[in-house]
Structures are given as structure tokens and as C-alpha cells.
Amino acid sequence: MTFGRDRLRELLDAVLDENNATLERMAQHAYASQWHFSRTFAVGTGESPVALRRRVMLERAAWQLRHGSSVTDAAFAAGYDSVEGFARAFARAYGYPPSAAARVLGIGRRDPGAPAPVDPWAPAPVDHWLPAPNGVHFHPPTNLWVEEDGRRPTAPAHPAAEVLAQMVQHDLADTRYLLERATELDDDERDRIRFPGLVVLEWDGPEESVSRVLGNLVRAKEMWLASMAGADHPDDAGVGIDSLTARFEDVAPRWVETIRDIHRRGAWGDILIDALCDPPESFVLGGVVTHVLTFAAHRRQLARHMMRAAGLDVDHGDPLDWNRSSS
Numbered sequence: 001m002t003f004g005r006d007r008l009r010e011l012l013d014a015v016l017d018e019n020n021a022t023l024e025r026m027a028q029h030a031y032a033s034q035w036h037f038s039r040t041f042a043v044g045t046g047e048s049p050v051a052l053r054r055r056v057m058l059e060r061a062a063w064q065l066r067h068g069s070s071v072t073d074a075a076f077a078a079g080y081d082s083v084e085g086f087a088r089a090f091a092r093a094y095g096y097p098p099s100a101a102a103r104v105l106g107i108g109r110r111d112p113g114a115p116a117p118v119d120p121w122a123p124a125p126v127d128h129w130l131p132a133p134n135g136v137h138f139h140p141p142t143n144l145w146v147e148e149d150g151r152r153p154t155a156p157a158h159p160a161a162e163v164l165a166q167m168v169q170h171d172l173a174d175t176r177y178l179l180e181r182a183t184e185l186d187d188d189e190r191d192r193i194r195f196p197g198l199v200v201l202e203w204d205g206p207e208e209s210v211s212r213v214l215g216n217l218v219r220a221k222e223m224w225l226a227s228m229a230g231a232d233h234p235d236d237a238g239v240g241i242d243s244l245t246a247r248f249e250d251v252a253p254r255w256v257e258t259i260r261d262i263h264r265r266g267a268w269g270d271i272l273i274d275a276l277c278d279p280p281e282s283f284v285l286g287g288v289v290t291h292v293l294t295f296a297a298h299r300r301q302l303a304r305h306m307m308r309a310a311g312l313d314v315d316h317g318d319p320l321d322w323n324r325s326s327s
Contacts, residue, residue, distance in 0.1 A: 012136065015041070015049045016056060021079050023050055046133035055130050058093050059138035061086070062128035065101035067140075074098065093130055095169050095256035103253065131161070161263060164289075168259055170319045171296050172252050175217055178303050178314075179245050182210055185310055190241065194306040200295060207299070210306045215239045217299045218248045220292055221255045228258060228272060228288075259289060 014020060014029035014037070026049050027037040041049045061074040069077075075086035075098075090098045129137045182190060193208040200207050200216070207213045222234045262268060268286035300317055307314050315321065 012052075015053050020053075026053075045136065047136075052132075052134075052136065054089070055093070055132065056136070056138045058090060059128050059130055060140075061090065061098070062094065062101050063138065063140050065098055066128065068102075071098045091173070092169060095165070095172065095260070096253035100249070100253040164259075164263075166319065166323070167293055168256060168289075170322050171293055171300075172256070173322060174300050174317050175214075175248060175252075175296070177317075178217075178300060178307075179214060179241070179248060181307060181312060181314055182214060182303075183241055184312060185210065185307070187240075189310045192310070194309050195302075198302075200298065200302070207302070210303055210310070211239050211241075211244075213299050213303045213306065214244060217296055217303070218244055218251060220295065221251045222247065224288055224292060225251065225254055225258060262289070 014026045017026075017029055020026045020029050023034055023038065027034040030037050032040070038049060041047075041052075045052060047055075057078040061069075061078045064074045064077065065071065071087070072083050075083045078086060080086035080089070087098055090101075094101070190211045191209050194210070195208050198206060198208050200213075204216050204219075205212075207216055219234070225231075226233050262270075262285055268284075270285045272283045272285055272288060273281075304314050304317060
């Protein structure tokens with residue numbers, strides 16, 4: 001920080017006061033012009049007043065959701081005009097919808113004094129904090145936490161991390177879109193062979209229909225998460241559209257949290273030895289994530305070609321369009 005903690009606290013109070021939802025109100029609270037207030041705050045914290053308020057309000061909402069708040073209550077408490085707008089902002093920040101927050105934000109929590117899990121692949125403790133350039137976070141129930149060194153000790157900010165986060169979030173949002181569109185086809189159309197003999201990866205078998213492509217799109221994440229956890233590979237069952245959608249909504253938040261945990265620990269170069277392979281094989285974690293995202297993108301486009309062949313008018317799945325619609 002470039003100024004003392006007392007002045008920092010005054011500026012934070014101006015930004016986070018419940019009545020100061022606009023930059024104009026924040027500046028008035030701090031007895032400064034909007035330009036001077038914004039510039040002083042951004043220089044001192046590395047974040048604009050509006051961006052910090054939005055992030056901290058989302059952190060508070062995540063904590064509230066984990067402790068029983070409804071999505072609607074959390075949305076309006078965070079200052080959003082609609083639940084839909086809040087859901088888009090939350091999913092963009094956390095990588096999963098607010099409806100999944102209660103389940104995901106509890107993964108791996110334990111008492112601070114308890115010994116570390118014996119299993120090195122057990123999920124790391126997860127909290128509601130989002131990446132921040134200044135170490136300022138929501139601290140329940142109504143407080144702020146300012147880290148002494150201004151940032152978390154792991155997962156340093158890096159442009160590549162933002163790119164990765166967008167790729168992961170777009171993959172999940174686009175998969176959800178395709179699953180929703182697939183409900184417009186009847187069972188026969190979803191199972192109809194469109195590309196005879198098509199094989200994406202030999203160990204996944206033929207992917208000649210919409211059902212098989214979407215099934216392997218979901219199953220890939222299930223398989224790799226099972227390998228990371230040392231669990232049995234999941235059965236290749238439940239390929240009906242309702243079952244497949246339920247499987248996706250289960251695996252999506254776990255996949256996001258696994259990637260966030262790898263990033264927090266700086267474990268991209270760690271080696272996964274998959275004993276479930278015959279013979280066992282070794283994989284670099286960064287390579288695993290790249291592999292999943294690469295073939296997920298390929299399968300999403302395959303699904304689109306098949307859906308168009310079935311008469312559906314689907315979009316292009318362009319991340320540029322997704323960015324514009326989710327902003």
C-alpha cells in the first residue's frame with residue numbers, strides 16, 4: 001500500500017458503505033472529486049473502487065450462500081438489480097453457478113488446528129475469497145480482512161491465470177448451453193449416428209452421435225477427477241439427457257475447484273501417477289488440464305455439427321460472444 005492503514009480504512013469505508021453503490025456516492029463519502037478519489041484508490045490498492053466493491057460483495061454473497069442464504073437474497077444484498085445478472089457475475093467469478101456454492105464452498109474445510117489430511121490429493125481448504133491485487137477481502141460476518149503483505153502468499157496474479165480462468169469458465173458455460181439445446185431433440189435424434197466411425201480418442205470409443213459426444217464431454221472431467229483423487233473410475237452410465245445434465249452439474253464445480261486448488265498451490269508441474277491405467281502412467285497436472293480443455297473444445301464443435309444436421313439452429317460457441325453476453 002502506498003498510504004497508511006487509517007487512510008486505507010477510510011477509503012474502504014467509502015467504497016463498501018451500504019449506501020454507496022455508485023462512484024459518485026463513494027467520492028462524496030470521502031470528501032473528494034470522483035476523479036481524485038478513483039485515482040487515489042486505484043494507485044493505493046491496484047483496483048478501481050467499483051471493481052473492489054463488486055468483488056467484495058460477491059465474496060460476501062458466496063459466504064452467505066454457503067450459510068443458507070437463498071440466491072435471490074444474496075443477489076439483492078450484493079446490490080444486483082436481478083437474480084440473472086447476479087448469477088452471471090457469480091459464475092464468471094467463481095466458475096460455477098450460485099446454486100452450487102453451498103456444496104462447493106464446503107469442500108475440504110477442516111478446523112485450523114486439525115492435522116493435514118493424510119491423502120495428498122484430498123481437496124485443499126476452500127474459502128470464498130477471489131483473487132485480489134491488494135489482499136482486501138470480505139471477512140464474516142460483516143468485517144474486512146487485509147492481508148499484511150497485500151496479497152495471498154500463493155497463486156500470484158498473472159495474465160495467463162486470467163486466460164486459463166476464462167477458458168475453464170467458457171468450457172463449462174458452453175457445455176451447459178449444448179446440454180440445454182440437446183433437450184430439444186428426442187431420444188432417437190440424440191442417439192442417431194451422424195458421423196459413422198468417428199473416434200476422437202481411441203480409449204473413449206466411437207463418438208458417432210450427439211449423445212456419445214456429450215457423454216464423453218462430461219465423462220472426461222469425471223475420469224480425470226477420479227484419477228486425481230485415487231477413486232474408481234465412474235461407470236459409463238446415465239447417458240440420457242436428464243442424467244447427463246445432472247452428472248455435469250455435479251462434476252462442473254468440482255472441476256473448477258480442483259483447477260483453482262492447483263493454481264493456489266502452484267502445482268502445475270506436479271506429477272499424477274494414475275494407477276488405474278494398465279500399466280500405470282504418469283501425467284503432469286498442467287498437461288491434464290490442457291488435454292481436457294483441448295478435447296472439450298473439439299467435442300463441443302462436433303456436437304454443434306451434429307445438432308445442425310438434426311435441424312437445430314445453434315450458435316458458434318465463440319468465446320468473444322460469451323464474453324460480451326456475460327459482462
